[in-house]
Amino acid sequence: MRRIPVPDKYLTFALMDIKIFKFGGASVNSAAGFRNVCRILKKNHKTGIMAVVSAMGKTTNALEIVLKHYMANDPILLIESFNAIHEAHFNVIRELFPDESHPVYDEAESLFDQLRGYFRKGHLYDKTKRAYDFEYDQIVSYGELFCSCILCNYLNLQGIPCKLFDARELVITDDTFRDARVNWEKTAEKINAAILPFFQNPGSLSVALTQGFIGSDPRGDSTTLGREGSDYTAAILAYVLRTSEVTIWKDVPGILNADPKWFSNPKKLGIISYREAIELAYYGASVIHPKTIRPLENAGIKLFVKSFQKPSSPGTLITNIDQWNIRFPIYIRKQNQVLISISPRDFSFIVEENLSHIFTILAKHRAKTNVMQNSAISFSVCLDRNEQMLPELIEELSSTYEIRYNYNVDLFTVRHYTPSAIRRLTKSRTVLLEQRTRHTVHLVVK
Numbered sequence: 001m002r003r004i005p006v007p008d009k010y011l012t013f014a015l016m017d018i019k020i021f022k023f024g025g026a027s028v029n030s031a032a033g034f035r036n037v038c039r040i041l042k043k044n045h046k047t048g049i050m051a052v053v054s055a056m057g058k059t060t061n062a063l064e065i066v067l068k069h070y071m072a073n074d075p076i077l078l079i080e081s082f083n084a085i086h087e088a089h090f091n092v093i094r095e096l097f098p099d100e101s102h103p104v105y106d107e108a109e110s111l112f113d114q115l116r117g118y119f120r121k122g123h124l125y126d127k128t129k130r131a132y133d134f135e136y137d138q139i140v141s142y143g144e145l146f147c148s149c150i151l152c153n154y155l156n157l158q159g160i161p162c163k164l165f166d167a168r169e170l171v172i173t174d175d176t177f178r179d180a181r182v183n184w185e186k187t188a189e190k191i192n193a194a195i196l197p198f199f200q201n202p203g204s205l206s207v208a209l210t211q212g213f214i215g216s217d218p219r220g221d222s223t224t225l226g227r228e229g230s231d232y233t234a235a236i237l238a239y240v241l242r243t244s245e246v247t248i249w250k251d252v253p254g255i256l257n258a259d260p261k262w263f264s265n266p267k268k269l270g271i272i273s274y275r276e277a278i279e280l281a282y283y284g285a286s287v288i289h290p291k292t293i294r295p296l297e298n299a300g301i302k303l304f305v306k307s308f309q310k311p312s313s314p315g316t317l318i319t320n321i322d323q324w325n326i327r328f329p330i331y332i333r334k335q336n337q338v339l340i341s342i343s344p345r346d347f348s349f350i351v352e353e354n355l356s357h358i359f360t361i362l363a364k365h366r367a368k369t370n371v372m373q374n375s376a377i378s379f380s381v382c383l384d385r386n387e388q389m390l391p392e393l394i395e396e397l398s399s400t401y402e403i404r405y406n407y408n409v410d411l412f413t414v415r416h417y418t419p420s421a422i423r424r425l426t427k428s429r430t431v432l433l434e435q436r437t438r439h440t441v442h443l444v445v446k
């Protein structure tokens with residue numbers, strides 16, 4: 001990635017220490033959650049804070065269901081699922097703002113109205129509906145808009161002066177909907193123009209708030225950065241503003257060596273290198289979005305992962321240290337995978353031309369390849385199971401190759417593996433594919 005210089009005229013302000021705090025959905029899944037976020041900000045807002053917030057709780061999943069009914073032209077289910085989201089947000093608003101004349105009621109309602117209007121605008125029945133990925137970004141991005149509207153109003157109510165910046169005016173991307181690529185130059189220009197003047201006024205020692213996950217393309221249509229993309233938004237802001245640190249507030253004490261949902265007594269990693277964090281995120285450790293680390297590493301920005309339940313505990317620090325300081329295995333489980341094995345129909349060998357043809361097809365369908373392996377007569381890939389793209393991908397591959405596939409397999413990755421770590425995972429499972437390098441083993445299991 002090219003470095004983005006901070007223009008000279010902004011340098012004095014760039015030196016001011018702005019902290020970036022990112023709050024994920026779990027931290028704002030209830031009125032109590034908003035109160036807790038407010039407490040964390042209150043403790044820290046003596047230095048300038050740029051806060052990034054995602055959608056409330058599981059709102060993004062709920063909006064995906066709304067989208068499904070919208071795409072299927074099902075007005076009853078569409079309204080039902082939309083109303084459930086409306087109610088969840090207004091329950092929180094009523095708890096946080098007992099005074100029903102508070103402007104947040106109108107502001108939030110007008111966002112819901114915008115989305116209602118989008119559905120109504122003839123989109124439901126006519127042919128103006130565009131491709132799934134485009135519609136996804138226009139609709140699902142509202143989760144972040146609803147949540148940031150509530151948080152900004154609540155912080156102000158609690159005496160923490162907060163200004164809301166629309167992330168669609170800060171993060172400029174291309175039009176790869178659902179996985180938009182950042183235009184760094186344009187984004188740096190927008191962020192510097194909007195955010196630095198805000199922190200320039202010493203009297204304003206307060207919070208600048210924006211939404212994670214969302215941006216806009218040059219036509220002004222909403223885009224999203226991929227699921228869990230709010231971490232990446234925090235990194236983009238940190239990189240452009242050249243802050244010294246970013247904190248991601250999570251519902252875990254830091255980065256653990258395994259997911260506590262399926263592994264008892266996981267250990268917390270105190271400090272790890274950027275490289276280790278990239279490997280972990282890439283192979284599916286759900287604690288950080290994979291694109292987050294690179295910009296931070298490039299600019300030497302420290303990343304803390306901390307618990308919003310125990311804000312004074314140290315959490316995990318990701319920084320520039322020796323990559324191999326880890327002395328125990330780290331387990332990563334990626335569920336909902338599909339293992340596809342591809343062979344030439346005439347039982348000939350897999351050769352370079354086949355591979356390049358197969359990769360072209362995978363890239364065309366935007367398949368996320370997690371592991372691949374080839375033998376003389378077949379090539380295997382382990383992919384995220386994505387119902388939108390898989391049937392078409394398999395159909396296209398089947399027109400040239402013999403295809404076998406296993407749905408519902410898990411991909412385990414063990415960093416710094418030991419024989420007993422592998423035994424622990426394979427004891428009661430069938431291993432369909434195994435791949436080892438010096439520090440990492442991948443196991444596709446059933």
Ligand code: ASP
Binds near residue numbers: 054061229230231
């Ligand atoms: N709200 C989005 C999601 O659930 C983005 C994020 O939380 O980071 O994926």
